[in-house]
Amino acid sequence: MRRTRDADHEAFDPTKAAYRGGWSRTALARHLEGEGIEIGPGHQPWPLPYEGASLKLVDKWTADECRALFPELGEAAVFPEPDVICDLDADGLAPFDDASVDFVIASQIFEHVANPLRLLDDIHRVLRPGGVVLLLLPDRRRTFDQARSATDVEHVVAEYQAGVTEVDDAHITEFMEHTGPLTGTFAGLSREEEIELHRKRSIHVHAWHEEDFLAVLVHAIGDMGHAWEVVDAVLADEDAVEVDPRHVFGFVMRKSTVTLPPEVRARRFEHVYWTWFHEWHAAHRIRGEYLMKPLRRFGRRVRRRLPGLR
Numbered sequence: 001m002r003r004t005r006d007a008d009h010e011a012f013d014p015t016k017a018a019y020r021g022g023w024s025r026t027a028l029a030r031h032l033e034g035e036g037i038e039i040g041p042g043h044q045p046w047p048l049p050y051e052g053a054s055l056k057l058v059d060k061w062t063a064d065e066c067r068a069l070f071p072e073l074g075e076a077a078v079f080p081e082p083d084v085i086c087d088l089d090a091d092g093l094a095p096f097d098d099a100s101v102d103f104v105i106a107s108q109i110f111e112h113v114a115n116p117l118r119l120l121d122d123i124h125r126v127l128r129p130g131g132v133v134l135l136l137l138p139d140r141r142r143t144f145d146q147a148r149s150a151t152d153v154e155h156v157v158a159e160y161q162a163g164v165t166e167v168d169d170a171h172i173t174e175f176m177e178h179t180g181p182l183t184g185t186f187a188g189l190s191r192e193e194e195i196e197l198h199r200k201r202s203i204h205v206h207a208w209h210e211e212d213f214l215a216v217l218v219h220a221i222g223d224m225g226h227a228w229e230v231v232d233a234v235l236a237d238e239d240a241v242e243v244d245p246r247h248v249f250g251f252v253m254r255k256s257t258v259t260l261p262p263e264v265r266a267r268r269f270e271h272v273y274w275t276w277f278h279e280w281h282a283a284h285r286i287r288g289e290y291l292m293k294p295l296r297r298f299g300r301r302v303r304r305r306l307p308g309l310r
Helices: 025-031 063-069 116-126 153-162 169-179 191-201 210-224 262-305
Strands: 034-039 053-059 101-107 127-138 228-234 248-255
Touching (some): 053 101, 116 127, 116 210, 153 210, 210 228, 210 262, 228 262
Parallel strands (some): 034 053, 034 101
Antiparallel strands (some): 127 248, 228 248
16 A cells, blocks of 8 residues: 555645744655655654655554553554564565655664665665655664764675674674663563564664764775765754754755766765755854844843843
């Protein structure tokens, strides 16, 4: 069954599009059109508010299995039934043919897989020329990964070359050592039981921030021949009202239809990204200064009335 929002689009309401701090899922959806897939939607599938976009949901577990694995989310968490059951570690995106989809959504997925470069390679394979991937990851500095070291390029290249298809105990124990024991619903488990539960539920196998993962993408372009180009990007924003934008960064990339030497495309990708990065920070500072002006005026009025505060 293909899931589409074409039949029930709401009329655009500009009052709902007001800036709320950080990025928004709805805004990023403007890059998605045609027929796509979302990998691992969990209980929060990506919204498609704009006409002309439809998708299939791809997950490792059925909705019932998800509810059993994540009881701490409670009854309020509604898991949609996936259209395609697929184990990314074992099978990659094998159910999908080459150049068969217009877009792929991978929101907070890459940190969970055993072989990130293999998944990125498979996404590149299934995308049609001109297709788009929306790739989002948790910023390790803003999550329970903050005590962990960044996963470097050499690490993921070694996993790719070795053909890794499962998360080993070494990754799970390293995760446990830096994030602490489970609490709440799963408190009191033995070490062996905790390792097995983590294996079933999936952990943050790898940890990055934007510069760490940029290096992975540059490697994929320069050394693996991927034709990615930067379309847009997002950074974690502590001022955001919504939850995800406070701790998630990401890239919107297009599979280019233009042929360039890999080394040229890799340098271009990096150059374009850092240009965007510095422009984003400049705009963020301007926005902050604009929002602070009323507070500064209020402060001046207070100081005039209370001379002792000068």
